[in-house]
Amino acid sequence: MAAVWYLIIGNPLLNVLIALSHTLGGSFGLAIIVLTIIIRLISWPLTKRQLNSTKALQEMQPKIQELQKKYGKNQQKLQQEMMKLYKEAGVNPLGCIWPMLIQFPIWIALYQAIMRALATTPENLLDLAQRLYSWDVVSLEIPLNSHFLGLNLGQTGASQSAGLFLAILVGGTMWVQQKMTQAPSVDPRQESTSRMMLLMMPLMFGFLTLMFPSGLALYWAVSNIVGIITQYFVTGGWGYLKSRSPSRSAPAKGK
Amino acid sequence: MATTLYLDYRMKRPKSLFVVVIALLPLVLVSCSIFGGATVSGGWGGTAFSDGIIYAGTRGGRVVAINSSTQSRQWDYAITPTTAIYTTPIVDGDLVYVGTYSGQVYALTIGQGVERWVYPRTGSIGAIVARPVVANGTIYISSSDGRVYALNTTYGDLKWESEPLAGKLWTSPVIIGDTLYVSTFDGYIYALSTETGELLDWSFASEAGFASSPVIYGDAIYVGSFDRHLYAIEIGNNVTMWKFPQEKQAGNWFWASPIVNEGIVYAGCLDGKLYAIEAKTGEELWEFDTGGPIVSSPLFADNLLIVANEAGNVYVINPNTGGGERIRNSENDSRPTINAQIKASLCAQEGLVYIRAEDNQLYVVDIDKRAVSWNVSLTVEK
Numbered sequence: 001m002a003a004v005w006y007l008i009i010g011n012p013l014l015n016v017l018i019a020l021s022h023t024l025g026g027s028f029g030l031a032i033i034v035l036t037i038i039i040r041l042i043s044w045p046l047t048k049r050q051l052n053s054t055k056a057l058q059e060m061q062p063k064i065q066e067l068q069k070k071y072g073k074n075q076q077k078l079q080q081e082m083m084k085l086y087k088e089a090g091v092n093p094l095g096c097i098w099p100m101l102i103q104f105p106i107w108i109a110l111y112q113a114i115m116r117a118l119a120t121t122p123e124n125l126l127d128l129a130q131r132l133y134s135w136d137v138v139s140l141e142i143p144l145n146s147h148f149l150g151l152n153l154g155q156t157g158a159s160q161s162a163g164l165f166l167a168i169l170v171g172g173t174m175w176v177q178q179k180m181t182q183a184p185s186v187d188p189r190q191e192s193t194s195r196m197m198l199l200m201m202p203l204m205f206g207f208l209t210l211m212f213p214s215g216l217a218l219y220w221a222v223s224n225i226v227g228i229i230t231q232y233f234v235t236g237g238w239g240y241l242k243s244r245s246p247s248r249s250a251p252a253k254g255k
Numbered sequence: 256m257a258t259t260l261y262l263d264y265r266m267k268r269p270k271s272l273f274v275v276v277i278a279l280l281p282l283v284l285v286s287c288s289i290f291g292g293a294t295v296s297g298g299w300g301g302t303a304f305s306d307g308i309i310y311a312g313t314r315g316g317r318v319v320a321i322n323s324s325t326q327s328r329q330w331d332y333a334i335t336p337t338t339a340i341y342t343t344p345i346v347d348g349d350l351v352y353v354g355t356y357s358g359q360v361y362a363l364t365i366g367q368g369v370e371r372w373v374y375p376r377t378g379s380i381g382a383i384v385a386r387p388v389v390a391n392g393t394i395y396i397s398s399s400d401g402r403v404y405a406l407n408t409t410y411g412d413l414k415w416e417s418e419p420l421a422g423k424l425w426t427s428p429v430i431i432g433d434t435l436y437v438s439t440f441d442g443y444i445y446a447l448s449t450e451t452g453e454l455l456d457w458s459f460a461s462e463a464g465f466a467s468s469p470v471i472y473g474d475a476i477y478v479g480s481f482d483r484h485l486y487a488i489e490i491g492n493n494v495t496m497w498k499f500p501q502e503k504q505a506g507n508w509f510w511a512s513p514i515v516n517e518g519i520v521y522a523g524c525l526d527g528k529l530y531a532i533e534a535k536t537g538e539e540l541w542e543f544d545t546g547g548p549i550v551s552s553p554l555f556a557d558n559l560l561i562v563a564n565e566a567g568n569v570y571v572i573n574p575n576t577g578g579g580e581r582i583r584n585s586e587n588d589s590r591p592t593i594n595a596q597i598k599a600s601l602c603a604q605e606g607l608v609y610i611r612a613e614d615n616q617l618y619v620v621d622i623d624k625r626a627v628s629w630n631v632s633l634t635v636e637k
Contacts, residue, residue, distance in 0.1 A: 122298075122341055125425075126550065136482070140482060143440040143464055
């Protein structure tokens with residue numbers, strides 16, 4: 001299983017990344033950025049499907065909120081009615097999750113490629129030898145230059161001063177991307193859940209940026225920025241980025 | 256994201272969502288660590304033999320001395336905090352020297368393994384991966400901070416440290432007279448003064464990085480490269496004498512340092528082959544396929560070439576003809592000579608080859624009998 005993974009995904013991605021680095025004048029950071037954009041282009045059909053599902057769900061929000069108001073006290077009925085609504089609109093809420101899950105192996109493959117390419121330990125360097133193709137552009141690029149814009153891409157964000165900036169960039173761009181698609185809810189409980197999700201994911205990835213090699217965090221940051229741009233053009237604008245939550249904008253009820 | 260919209264609907268309580276998000280964190284961490292990360296196994300320090308005692312660094316960060324007559328441990332020294340040891344110990348006078356991955360050099364007495372000195376006394380230099388070299392009362396160390404350090408062997412005092420020569424130095428220096436030569440991963444060979452550490456006039460630049468430590472024979476430096484060639488470079492000249500193979504590439508890098516004997520270069524390659532090459536011309540005399548990557552340098556014992564591959568097979572090769580014989584596993588002939596990987600440097604003495612394998616055992620191979628004579632565990636029972 002592992003051999004098949006490396007044969008089909010892991011090793012080709014690794015060699016393409018190194019060859020790209022050579023083509024781009026020996027800048028491994030630039031190679032990660034270009035490869036991220038290429039990966040986003042390849043996965044464009046999936047992304048488009050995800051964005052369309054998001055858009056459809058956004059457009060259904062007024063109806064969903066109506067149902068929440070109507071059946072708020074009867075969760076079972078609410079669930080039935082919402083499923084009915086999704087069915088009528090031809091939207092599968094789970095359809096939004098699959099494209100995200102498919103990206104997970106790509107993360108893993110890219111993480112492997114970055115770590116193996118940088119070969120920060122003797123074991124990694126020895127292992128790298130068995131994974132490289134006999135292309136000249138690959139041979140001439142070893143060892144890679146791990147420095148990019150003040151970052152050492154092979155080291156964790158926590159171990160370098162520029163890592164904090166990268167963590168803020170990853171967390172910030174993730175927050176913007178999520179906020180663009182997160183519709184406000186009239187249900188205070190759901191609104192609270194949304195707000196927590198909106199904060200938790202950027203915080204988690206900000207934390208991961210500090211824990212993982214900066215090369216991977218660079219991928220996350222670029223991926224988020226590309227995501228924001230595509231979302232802007234596909235969904236038509238900044239979405240819910242500037243909208244305020246109804247629970248905040250609504251007048252407070254006295255006790 | 257759309258997922259959030261869906262989860263908004265599905266999640267009854269914000270607490271549940273919190274649990275999901277927190278659960279994702281270890282999932283990502285575990286996945287990345289399983290599927291590949293920065294791995295340090297414990298090192299592959301080789302063996303050194305002196306006065307009937309075998310010295311080796313263990314995977315548990317210890318330096319051990321094994322009495323070859325009694326096949327028992329004479330002493331062991333635990334380096335704290337625990338670190339990997341990639342360097343082969345060097346014995347000089349009454350001290351044995353070991354460099355650690357945590358960036359320190361230890362000098363221990365050969366009799367009882369008592370620490371004589373450690374450099375630096377506080378803190379560390381970059382990780383030490385390559386075997387240090389001792390010459391004229393000085394120990395020369397390549398470090399992962401890209402510098403070469405020269406220390407007094409008696410007291411461990413710093414004589415000099417070079418300017419950074421590369422991003423990291425994982426190759427051993429070579430000393431000829433009062434000049435130190437070192438190859439770098441980014442494709443340079445530098446010549447330094449052994450007295451001051453200053454760069455001398457001559458250096459060599461190659462398009463491809465150098466993977467192996469250099470070896471000097473006559474006026475030439477022989478070194479393996481990341482472009483799958485072995486290079487012969489004339490000292491003082493900026494022209495490559497030859498590169499091997501001449502027209503095509505080898506199957507992989509020449510990672511192990513080559514050895515030269517009577518005008519012939521013997522180079523082990525990660526493609527599994529041992530090549531015999533005419534030192535002057537670069538012409539191939541013969542090749543022997545071991546079937547597995549060769550990580551450690553070959554050596555001569557009883558006028559025979561001994562080479563081990565990563566898979567654990569040990570071969571005895573006639574250096575004149577290139578004809579070889581695999582040393583068989585006494586328990587199961589279908590298995591490799593040793594039931595563990597071999598990455599560490601070997602050493603030989605009086606017909607016996609001493610191998611520290613990746614199962615943290617010391618194996619002793621008898622060349623005459625073509626068999627593993629005995630083995631001893633280097634793991635310390637706690």
